[in-house]
Amino acid sequence: MIEIYLLEALCALYDYSTLSAAAEHLHISQPALSRSMQKLEDLLGVSLFDRTKNRITLNDTGKMAAAMAKRILESEEDMITAVRNYDSSLHTVSAGYCTPGPMMEMPLNLTQLYPKMKVSSEMEDEADLLKGLRTGKYGFIILSHAYEDEDTICMPCGTESLYFSLIPAHPAALFKDQGLSFSQMNGETFVMAGDIGVWHDLTVKMMPDSKFVLQDSLEALTAVINASTLPAFASDLTIRLFRSRENSGRIFIKILDPEATMQYHCVLLKKNRERYARWITFLEERYSK
Amino acid sequence: MIEIYLLEALCALYDYSTLSAAAEHLHISQPALSRSMQKLEDLLGVSLFDRTKNRITLNDTGKMAAAMAKRILESEEDMITAVRNYDSSLHTVSAGYCTPGPMMEMPLNLTQLYPKMKVSSEMEDEADLLKGLRTGKYGFIILSHAYEDEDTICMPCGTESLYFSLIPAHPAALFKDQGLSFSQMNGETFVMAGDIGVWHDLTVKMMPDSKFVLQDSLEALTAVINASTLPAFASDLTIRLFRSRENSGRIFIKILDPEATMQYHCVLLKKNRERYARWITFLEERYSK
DNA sequence: ATCACTTACGGGTGACGTAAAAATC
DNA sequence: GATTTTTACGTCACCCGTAAGTGAT
Numbered sequence: 098m099i100e101i102y103l104l105e106a107l108c109a110l111y112d113y114s115t116l117s118a119a120a121e122h123l124h125i126s127q128p129a130l131s132r133s134m135q136k137l138e139d140l141l142g143v144s145l146f147d148r149t150k151n152r153i154t155l156n157d158t159g160k161m162a163a164a165m166a167k168r169i170l171e172s173e174e175d176m177i178t179a180v181r182n183y184d185s186s187l188h189t190v191s192a193g194y195c196t197p198g199p200m201m202e203m204p205l206n207l208t209q210l211y212p213k214m215k216v217s218s219e220m221e222d223e224a225d226l227l228k229g230l231r232t233g234k235y236g237f238i239i240l241s242h243a244y245e246d247e248d249t250i251c252m253p254c255g256t257e258s259l260y261f262s263l264i265p266a267h268p269a270a271l272f273k274d275q276g277l278s279f280s281q282m283n284g285e286t287f288v289m290a291g292d293i294g295v296w297h298d299l300t301v302k303m304m305p306d307s308k309f310v311l312q313d314s315l316e317a318l319t320a321v322i323n324a325s326t327l328p329a330f331a332s333d334l335t336i337r338l339f340r341s342r343e344n345s346g347r348i349f350i351k352i353l354d355p356e357a358t359m360q361y362h363c364v365l366l367k368k369n370r371e372r373y374a375r376w377i378t379f380l381e382e383r384y385s386k
Numbered sequence: 387m388i389e390i391y392l393l394e395a396l397c398a399l400y401d402y403s404t405l406s407a408a409a410e411h412l413h414i415s416q417p418a419l420s421r422s423m424q425k426l427e428d429l430l431g432v433s434l435f436d437r438t439k440n441r442i443t444l445n446d447t448g449k450m451a452a453a454m455a456k457r458i459l460e461s462e463e464d465m466i467t468a469v470r471n472y473d474s475s476l477h478t479v480s481a482g483y484c485t486p487g488p489m490m491e492m493p494l495n496l497t498q499l500y501p502k503m504k505v506s507s508e509m510e511d512e513a514d515l516l517k518g519l520r521t522g523k524y525g526f527i528i529l530s531h532a533y534e535d536e537d538t539i540c541m542p543c544g545t546e547s548l549y550f551s552l553i554p555a556h557p558a559a560l561f562k563d564q565g566l567s568f569s570q571m572n573g574e575t576f577v578m579a580g581d582i583g584v585w586h587d588l589t590v591k592m593m594p595d596s597k598f599v600l601q602d603s604l605e606a607l608t609a610v611i612n613a614s615t616l617p618a619f620a621s622d623l624t625i626r627l628f629r630s631r632e633n634s635g636r637i638f639i640k641i642l643d644p645e646a647t648m649q650y651h652c653v654l655l656k657k658n659r660e661r662y663a664r665w666i667t668f669l670e671e672r673y674s675k
Numbered sequence: 676a677t678c679a680c681t682t683a684c685g686g687g688t689g690a691c692g693t694a695a696a697a698a699t700c
Numbered sequence: 701g702a703t704t705t706t707t708a709c710g711t712c713a714c715c716c717g718t719a720a721g722t723g724a725t
Contacts, residue, residue: 132716184433421707
């Protein structure tokens with residue numbers, strides 16, 4: 098068989114037209130490349146070049162061979178990345194999330210359940226999550242509602258309730274113990290993280306007259322929250338996770354609307370049931386009993 | 387990049403299951419194969435095997451890699467044959483014929499016009515000839531009639547007239563000088579070559595009451611003709627070509643029906659005009675003036 | 676004179692085979 | 701004991717780079 102390096106050399110010559118230029122690009126000497134092309138012709142038993150004393154040019158056969166060689170090289174590169182990706186997928190638990198809350202919490206459990214594997218997390222909209230689940234990009238995904246299909250498993254995996262985060266001086270702070278509804282705060286201007294998944298559409302929908310000042314980075318957000326008097330959002334989950342760090346002096350008031358409580362569901366392909374057996378057991382014990 | 391021999395080794399291991407069997411098949415020693423597989427894993431940065439002390443097995447990644455490797459090897463083999471075929475097509479004048487007459491005569495001229503090229507000849511029915519012309523299988527084809535298309539060139543290239551070949555004692559031998567028509571011999575039994583292209587359909591159509599004894603090989607045919615008294619066929623072309631060889635004592639009587647004279651036409655793709663310039667000139671000078 | 680390709684020559688990487696060791700059946 | 705894999709070691713092939721030679725611009 099003809100080795101890859103010969104095909105690479107041929108393609109380089111095709112791309113760079115002269116032996117010297119191609120050799121430079123390949124980081125080999127020009128005579129070495131010259132010999133390689135002779136060897137390739139010899140192996141094929143075919144002449145690939147028009148040669149004059151100081152010029153070498155691909156003939157029709159040579160151009161045709163170079164085109165086919167390029168495709169072979171590409172398919173080998175594809176193979177290499179495919180193999181690496183597949184191997185990596187066997188050694189990483191990859192999950193897609195619809196909101197940041199579970200994305201912050203679940204990896205903590207996952208790293209304990211799968212101590213030798215990498216844990217990768219991503220937030221995407223629902224369409225991309227489902228697509229990624231099918232393509233194998235995600236081992237499982239977290240949606241804000243149940244999702245039933247014949248080749249998937251769906252199981253509840255906790256809830257997250259939204260809170261208003263207010264300075265004590267805010268008039269609505271009086272409702273601290275009884276809670277508030279979206280409509281009571283409609284029209285206020287909020288500071289909000291830029292990337293909060295489905296929460297964003299929900300708040301915009303429930304408070305159509307409000308304005309939302311978006312902050313991309315978490316650092317910027319907390320800084321702005323601490324510095325300003327504008328109302329913001331929190332959730333039972335973030336309050337718990339950040340309790341120690343965050344002493345902003347803010348008070349948190351639960352939002353009473355049922356929409357303000359997400360019912361998260363973990364969705365995975367049935368064929369991957371074995372692979373995520375530990376995770377499934379974990380979720381069942383924690384949320385289904 | 388990963389060289390081909392490593393992919394071949396992987397595929398062999400996939401096919402033969404054990405290092406020793408695969409090594410034997412590859413005609414290398416078993417330790418060499420062992421090292422190759424280690425090297426492949428190293429290059430990919432991925433483990434491809436489950437190893438026990440005296441057993442090596444492809445894991446999921448390894449099986450997947452082997453499958454992809456097999457496809458790469460196949461496409462490389464495809465490339466090699468494609469390049470060789472293409473090169474060969476540049477060095478052969480390949481023609482398709484509708485009858486044996488021109489197929490015997492034209493190669494004589496072609497080898498003189500293209501002294502460095504191989505000349506290949508084939509007889510096929512018209513549908514296959516036209517298909518082969520389009521696919522590049524044939525550089526040009528010889529049809530028994532004109533054929534006009536927007537991407538083809540068509541030029542007359544001679545005629546061939548059919549003769550009855552009779553023993554002198556045959557009653558119809560009296561027509562030696564004036565010729566005969568198909569109808570006059572309709573009902574006779576003929577000895578005929580098996581593979582005479584469009585001539586076959588013609589004779590069957592013009593003499594529906596006749597029977598035709600087919601002979602596959604030319605040797606068998608001439609033997610039968612010489613031994614039997616049955617009428618047979620000849621043509622001006624075959625008479626001329628075989629004049630020296632054939633002293634069968636037969637007399638040849640021209641068939642007067644216009645259908646008994648083929649008007650051959652050479653058809654080739656316009657894009658190949660350059661390639662067959664010599665041939666075109668030859669035909670023009672010989673038949674178009 | 677410079678550039679581009681080929682041929683000649685010597686060197687080093689690495690793939691190979693043989694031999695031996697370890698482990699399983 | 702036979703088989704299978706891995707490690708060790710010496711050898712040889714082959715690919716490379718340098719140098720020199722030949723034409724063309």
